[in-house]
Amino acid sequence: MPRIAYVDGAFTPHRDACVGIEDRGLQFADSVYEVWGVRNGRLMDSPGHLDRLFRSLGELRIAFPVTREALMIALEELRRRNRIRNGLLYLQVTRGVAPRDHGFPAQATPTMIATAKHIPQHKADARAKAGVSVVTAPDIRWGRCDIKTTGLTANILAKQHAREQGAFEVWMLDADGYVTEGSSSNAWIVASGDVLVTRPVTDNILAGVTRAAILRIAGELGLTVEERAFTPQEAMDAKEAFMTSASSFVMPVISIDGAQIGDGRPGETSVALRQGYEKLALNA
Ligand SMILES: Cc1ncc(COP(=O)(O)O)c(C=O)c1O
Incomplete structure (x- = not known):
């Protein structure tokens, strides 16, 4: 079955989908x-x-004319047309196509691109069962x-560093040596x-939607949460570690920079939170 993409209001075969070469998403990551x-x-x-x-x-002052309701209808239709039961939907919105100039164009219509990807769930579940390793690297991102x-x-660059070290993810470190987040x-x-310890949301990390769900589930499980920064050494000395994202849900971390965490296997809190998230997802 051919993959289908959604570009500017039209469903189109994934391989034929395209945007203009002066799209500001391409030219500037705008x-x-x-x-x-x-x-x-x-x-x-x-x-x-x-x-x-x-x-x-x-925050980028991109005037996107599509409502939440219309967007959800398009995304659900994209999921349906691609027959995705387990996978990911990606949406990009750019400021649009305009002659190249750093400042905002006087007129541009935002470009919208949505794509869908199947993920073999058994592979993701097997990875979560085994746990993954992370390595650290300086956080060189913007403010x-x-x-x-x-x-x-x-x-x-950070993720590639992890891959080259044989790790699944990188935990980036701020100038004071504290973990900001993964790539x-x-x-x-x-x-x-x-x-449970995780860094508070400020302008130096992304407010993960999965993170917010896990905070709610942790509350329901009666776990204590401290929103504060931690160091790689604290992670090495911790009982457990894990990462969260829409693509990995709750992924147990079993080593950091080659040092084993806990007994080197996914810990019970991480497993309970993953199960809690899956349950939440299924009952949504
Ligand atoms: C830098 C960064 N931090 C955190 C996350 C996790 O966010 P979410 O749970 O909303 O997927 C992501 C997800 O892509 C990310 O790119």
């Missing part, structure tokens, strides 16, 4: 994006992703990491006393 996880045919955490999308658009822009050069995920540890 664009934002969102990613929805799909589980059992359901888009997960939709309200949170829509809220963040419109916030990102607002507005709270905006989900497509300007991901630093994240790409495409939020970072967590379970410290002694079963205290």
